[in-house]
Amino acid sequence: MSAGSEIVLEARNITKRFPGVVANENVSLKLYRGEVLALLGENGAGKTTLMNILYGLYHQDSGEVLIRGEPVRISGPSDSIRHGIGMVHQHFMLVPVFTVAENIILGAETRNGPFLDLNAARRQIRELSRQYNLDVDPDAYVKDLSVGQQQRVEIIKALYRKADILILDEPTAVLTPQETEELFTIIRSLTARGASVIFISHKLKEVLAIADRIMVLRRGRVVGETTPREATERSLAEMMVGRSVMMEVEKGEAHPGTPVLTLDRVTVLDDRGQRVVNEVSLEVHAGEILGIAGVQGNGQTELVEAITGLRPVHSGRVLINGRDVTNASPRRISETGCAHVPEDRQEDGLVLTYSVADNLVLNTYYTPPFARGIVRNDRAILNHASRLIERYDVRTPGPLTPVSALSGGNKQKVIIARELSREGRLLIAAQPTRGIDVGSIEFIHQRIVAERDQGAAVLLVSAELDEIMALSDRIAVMYHGKIVATLPAASATREELGLLMAGAQPTNVPHETIADGRATVKAQR
């Protein structure tokens, strides 16, 4: 449905400063009834700050907020809920051991005298689910739900509180392409019933697919407003970054050499003892990028963990440079020259409370020149950090600043800098650009290709098909723990890969399903 003309939410000249930083400067926005307004910007552009002001988590230094034409002072989430604003955060705020219904009514409990009236709540939740196609079982435990379903619970939670202005903060960052499609369907049915949605993202394709209007923020200011009809990915990227951006990765031909990483029928179990990687065999040669494509949760994570020593190999062999490193310690594998950009950078790749400098030596701290015996050499660590910060364009106040103060893209650059600066012939990069801004993605892609050109073997795992296709020389598709096909990247098509990722056999690709395949992969990236 097209947007109405009634303004439900308006922000006028919002300014918010933090020590040393202006997070929002004179930001104004209007949200009309029944529309999807996309707020686009790089990490650190001020999107989340602005939304936190609208939601009452922060208060603006100047400027005003109007709801349905009335100036309001929102001093906390309970105020914003009263005004009909609901927010779905990037990280869900759910109690895992409670049921869906219990989570939804938490803080707004339906009562029968002094007792909880869960039945009334259940009925209302079912009603909401039906109205908005939000399929979820009120009696399921949240811990048993997929990420996509948990997000639906968050949306119902907002609707249950009669919100008709929904703020979705990077809602697709954690979703599979299919879940993203489903979310878009839900958003459309919400707006069709008169709700208004603010959709925060830095993913250009998604913004173009779902928004009615697009507002672009850069460095705390509104730099432009456009519509999907007028805009292209390239024009949006330029607005976001403030300069022209290369959407394609420039890379020459690969000159593959000897095999660096060899997997021989590797089987890996997950935490519950299920075979999540099933007899995978592959070779990655020096000077090539092998991309592993696949929908999240098909064993890619566990495969990488097994190669890098973080998870036991159940059977089969892992060889690096011809040496058997099956079930060797992470330290030993790292010392063979295997660099690893881990999938979960906040959890595994960084110690957030440590300085940038300490994070840059997280796995080399014990080697010269960073240590002599057991004594740390702080000067060498600092020099190293200053060098890498410059070479890898890490935006930080300095080497001693805690890495937690950096934006997502810059955190990832710290990891990339650390891993690529090591002497090594093997690079394993898992989701190297997930959730980070366009400018950083471009940079990281160039560095990965540069590694290849210098003769490193690169194993790239990514849920983003665009990334796999742009970087890889060969593409292996993983489905249900198996490599179902390995194709040369030059001849692989998006449709073919999409079908393989969905489990189709490489030999019997029926032509009539190609359209579906396109739909599945479209939402990627």
Place this chain on the structure above:
Amino acid sequence: MERAGSQFSPRMDSRIQIWGMVHAAIVPIASVVVALVVGAAIIALSGANPLVAYSALFEGGLGSGRAFSRTLEKATPLIFGGLAVSLAFKCGLFNIGAQGQLLMGAVSAAFIGFSLQGLPSALHIPLALLVGALLGAVWAAIAGTLKAFTGAHEVITTIMLNFVAFNLTDWLADGPWKDRTPGNIVARTPAVAPEARLPDIVGVPLGIILAVLAAIAVWWLIWRTTIGFELRTVGQNASAAKYAGISVRRMTVLAMVASGFLAGLGGAVETLGVVGRFQPGFNVGLGFNAITIALLARTNPIAVIPASLLIGVMQAGASRMQFNSGVASEIIDVILALILFFVAADGIIRRVLRLRAEEGERVTLSSGRGS
């Protein structure tokens, strides 16, 4: 918080660090002040004059040379205990068992002290200290090993080991190692040999010198060595430590061993420096005050020294306070508990002072990690 447009700026970099340091000190200092104010209110409620009570307290702890040496005496084992708890915290472990480790150190140092006669001091003292420290280390290693290999939570195991240590040392002092001098009916070991007693070095007790050296050594270990880096990494983020090739198990055992070593050393120093024998009941509470000290010092080994001195002053001055103002010396325990309360529940102090939650390394009171 988003930092839009932050650029490389050494000024900002050092400002962030200095602010972090100032910030770290604000909450502990404010906690002490607030605890003293609340304590004053309680004293006033009991009908005494808080000013008289507090001035007697500090006079009794700092007023004279003798008062100060009593403070040092009280502070010495507290420094060791505070270091022990701080070091474990750095690795994400909550060593509630400092008390038990300290008792094991105290009783074994006493045994070496009284059972060997005629050794020169230069041999006897180091031997007794070392054995005390090692027994503390062994005691803590039990909890560390259980944590590393079975995931048993160290809070539970160290509490239980405390009870074992209480009863074991009681039994030793009342049984096989009892002081059999005619006329003695209390549970205590014989006095240690004079050669095993800690001397004063140019008027300063050897115990406090060792305590300060230990604080410097722990600081150096934590901040200047790769082992310290490994300990801290495990404490801050065990899964990142694993990724970085650090053995979480090894560090867990090592941190507990080092922590127990310090606590045991504290017990040994108390035995050889102050009490002169092992007598149950003498060291009770030390291991628990050590937790208060570690939190008050925000696990900073150097800050453990002033924190211990502060509590030492209060303990040394308690009887003078009771004498001068009639306030029961137990009020000191109330104030210590209030300090612990405000330091641990620092949200209260932050709200009063309108401080933001701090960046930088955090003290984790309890981590769920195991194997």
